[in-house]
Amino acid sequence: MFVVVNLKSYACDPVEIASAAADVADDVDARIAVAPQTAHIERVASTGVETWAQHVDSIEHGSHTGQSLAESVADAGAVGTLLNHSERRLKLADIDGGIHAAKRAGLETVVCANNPAQIGAVTALSPEMVAVEPPELIGTGTPVSHADPDIVSEAVRTANGVDESVPVLCGAGISTGDDVDAAVELGSEGVLLASGVAKVDDPRAVLTDLVTNE
Numbered sequence: 571m572f573v574v575v576n577l578k579s580y581a582c583d584p585v586e587i588a589s590a591a592a593d594v595a596d597d598v599d600a601r602i603a604v605a606p607q608t609a610h611i612e613r614v615a616s617t618g619v620e621t622w623a624q625h626v627d628s629i630e631h632g633s634h635t636g637q638s639l640a641e642s643v644a645d646a647g648a649v650g651t652l653l654n655h656s657e658r659r660l661k662l663a664d665i666d667g668g669i670h671a672a673k674r675a676g677l678e679t680v681v682c683a684n685n686p687a688q689i690g691a692v693t694a695l696s697p698e699m700v701a702v703e704p705p706e707l708i709g710t711g712t713p714v715s716h717a718d719p720d721i722v723s724e725a726v727r728t729a730n731g732v733d734e735s736v737p738v739l740c741g742a743g744i745s746t747g748d749d750v751d752a753a754v755e756l757g758s759e760g761v762l763l764a765s766g767v768a769k770v771d772d773p774r775a776v777l778t779d780l781v782t783n784e
């Protein structure tokens with residue numbers, strides 16, 4: 571079970587959440603990663619939590635301005651990156667290029683997709699993991715694993731049909747251990763969540779519930 575907490579651009583304290591995630595991961599031997607704003611990667615990584623970027627661009631060192639170089643986020647302490655998040659959609663060629671850039675820099679990748687058909691397409695690009703997230707449920711607090719279970723099980727079936735070695739995560743509205751349990755029942759090997767941790771008063775309690783309710 572892999573829990574990825576995407577802090578998006580929420581007005582939260584990234585270090586407080588990262589420290590809580592590091593403690594909870596240690597306490598219950600769970601895999602929890604935090605994906606902060608790029609400018610916060612170094613501070614978040616210094617807490618010891620597994621740190622991910624929210625995005626890298628399909629570029630190499632060179633004349634690029636305002637883009638995110640995979641080597642730079644790795645140098646700051648990231649060990650993985652999201653790609654093609656619903657709020658940062660990419661063309662297929664740029665997803666492919668982003669995966670190559672990430673691999674070059676030693677970063678793992680979770681490539682997001684909106685539906686099972688897109689999951690099939692991005693699984694064929696051989697990322698480490700894929701994540702299905704119906705955009706209409708993102709940030710609603712209505713968990714995909716309860717509200718739209720078929721999309722998760724279909725995404726798992728589709729990904730397995732393309733490449734069985736690529737695990738499928740699911741996201742949108744996940745905030746409790748019960749949501750995680752339901753996701754696992756559907757074949758998901760992890761969850762991607764944001765508001766359920768980044769917008770609450772006690773992120774440590776939520777993180778604990780997420781990984782101890784299995």
Ligand SMILES: O=C[C@H](O)COP(=O)(O)O
Binds near residue numbers: 743
């Ligand atoms: O990256 C996280 C997903 O977009 C899910 O967001 P959410 O947990 O706020 O629904």
